[in-house]
Amino acid sequence: MKAIQVQQLGGPAQLQLTDVPDPAAGPDDAIVEVKFCGVNFIDVYFRSGLYKVDLPFIPGNEASGVVHAVGAGVRNVKPGDRVAYAMTRGSYAELARVPAAQLVKIPDSVSFEQAAAAMLQGMTAHYLTHSTFPLQAGQIALVHAAAGGAGALIVQMAKLCGATVFGTAGSPEKLEVARAAGCDAAINYNTEDFEAEVKRLTNNRGVDVVYDSVGQSTFLKGLNIIRPRGMMVLFGQSSGPVAPFDPNILNPKGSLYLTRPSLGQYTATREELDWRAGDVLCWVGEGKLKLRIDRIYPLADAGQAHRDLESRKTAGKLLLKIVDDAPG
Ligand code: NDP
Numbered sequence: 001m002k003a004i005q006v007q008q009l010g011g012p013a014q015l016q017l018t019d020v021p022d023p024a025a026g027p028d029d030a031i032v033e034v035k036f037c038g039v040n041f042i043d044v045y046f047r048s049g050l051y052k053v054d055l056p057f058i059p060g061n062e063a064s065g066v067v068h069a070v071g072a073g074v075r076n077v078k079p080g081d082r083v084a085y086a087m088t089r090g091s092y093a094e095l096a097r098v099p100a101a102q103l104v105k106i107p108d109s110v111s112f113e114q115a116a117a118a119m120l121q122g123m124t125a126h127y128l129t130h131s132t133f134p135l136q137a138g139q140i141a142l143v144h145a146a147a148g149g150a151g152a153l154i155v156q157m158a159k160l161c162g163a164t165v166f167g168t169a170g171s172p173e174k175l176e177v178a179r180a181a182g183c184d185a186a187i188n189y190n191t192e193d194f195e196a197e198v199k200r201l202t203n204n205r206g207v208d209v210v211y212d213s214v215g216q217s218t219f220l221k222g223l224n225i226i227r228p229r230g231m232m233v234l235f236g237q238s239s240g241p242v243a244p245f246d247p248n249i250l251n252p253k254g255s256l257y258l259t260r261p262s263l264g265q266y267t268a269t270r271e272e273l274d275w276r277a278g279d280v281l282c283w284v285g286e287g288k289l290k291l292r293i294d295r296i297y298p299l300a301d302a303g304q305a306h307r308d309l310e311s312r313k314t315a316g317k318l319l320l321k322i323v324d325d326a327p328g
Contacts, residue, residue: 003093004302007056009049012303012310015059015092023090023097027071030100032083036116036296037091038062039305039318040149041213041238046089047306050241053089059302060091060320064106064115074100082106084277086120087264092302094322101270104277109285117291117317120263122280123273124235125153127266128211129161130276132259133231137162139208142198142225144189144218145238147174147315152181154211156289163208166201168194168218170312177292177315189218198225206254209233216240228254235261292316 005018025031043059045051064084067077077083083103090096106115129135141158145151146167158165159182167183169175175186185201187194198207206227212218213236220242223232234242250256267273283289294316297305305318 001094002299003058003090004060004299005056005058006047009047009055012047012306014047015303015306017300017302020058020093022095025069025071025074025097027073028100029071029097030067030074030077030083030103031069032063032065032085032096032098032103033068034063034065034091034094034096034322035112036064036319036321038086038116038120039297039302039309039320040120041236041309042120043092044306044310058090058093058096060093060096061089062086062116062120063091063096064112064119065096065322067103068095070100076100077103077105082112082115084115084119084281086123087267092299092320094299102273104273104281107281107285110281113293113296113319114284114291115281116319117293118280118284118289119277121150121153121317122284122289123267123276124150124263125157126276126280127261127263128154128233128235129157131266132233132235132261133209133211135161135163135209138164140164140166140202142194142207142210142222143167143183144210144212144214144222145169146181146183146186147177148213148238149314149317150213150236151211152177152292152316153289155181155183158182160283160288166198166207168214169315174315181290181292194218195221195224202227206230211235213237214239215242220245223249223253223256226254226256229256230254231257231259233259233261294318296321 147169167178168189178186215237217239
């Protein structure tokens with residue numbers, strides 16, 4: 001089969017289209033014929049070496065497709081089923097081996113394209129707004145990179161929870177995307193001081209929660225605009241990792257809570273996976289959750305997709321299309 005393989009850690013040029021042997025299913029696995037796969041920042045972290053992985057490897061942590069074969073012990077899916085998954089590596093390929101327990105069936109109302117675009121960032125937005133800091137009506141959230149793949153979905157889900165949402169983004173065009181996602185106020189953090197602006201918007205009260213996927217360039221200032229006993233949810237690092245700091249600073253800033261969550265731990269049981277994927281795909285099918293697909297690349301152009309994601313050119317989801325005749 002054709003797959004993108006990384007032989008050496010490094011830049012986007014390491015994403016090379018290669019012929020590799022077809023994967024074989026273990027007893028609890030399914031082989032998925034991939035239609036679309038999602039491009040996510042986590043793929044950049046594995047490619048660059050920030051997250052550890054054995055070489056060579058096939059990147060990609062999210063896809064939609066059709067079950068091609070199953071292992072002897074698999075009961076929840078069968079060949080021909082339309083399925084999607086997140087957080088199993090190896091999706092930048094024509095065929096992917098996936099533990100069957102990670103697969104969810106795609107409802108008829110949702111296309112392959114939508115399912116691949118919704119799984120990872122959608123379930124992330126779900127756990128952040130429903131479990132890490134379960135937002136309630138009347139609360140205020142600040143979402144950084146609110147025009148991003150994860151960001152725009154967090155904004156929409158926070159609005160579904162009834163919260164007031166402020167979003168940051170890096171250009172006038174992206175501010176429009178953030179507003180279209182539902183932000184009550186959108187702040188350009190490249191040209192405005194987001195700390196001063198949030199203090200102004202909240203009459204110095206501060207927000208209940210900051211959802212921060214940007215990390216290095218936003219983290220410390222974010223701690224200054226959270227109300228006493230509010231929460232900093234640091235869930236990413238698109239500007240780079242946050243430098244080590246003294247946890248005592250959380251005290252004078254208001255006895256703040258800090259967490260660094262990840263999707264894997266919030267979909268660890270089948271029950272949680274079904275809850276989150278079920279809500280996300282259902283809301284997509286009903287039109288309650290809007291997906292903004294920025295661009296779809298052929299598999300061979302995975303390197304260009306990473307370049308675009310890393311250079312802040314994108315607003316929304318990036319997908320790789322595996323087969324030419326995939327119905328939308
Ligand atoms: P995005 O679509 O949000 O793209 C990243 C955005 O971050 C850019 O478009 C840019 O928006 C902003 N940004 C700010 N500074 C930089 C910088 N120096 N370099 C690049 N981008 C920058 O990507 P994703 O939605 O895929 O992921 C966002 C983050 O969330 C990643 O760190 C990812 O790992 C994390 N994540 C974490 C999960 C978890 O469970 N913990 C799950 C999913 C994602 P702008 O131009 O508006 O500043």
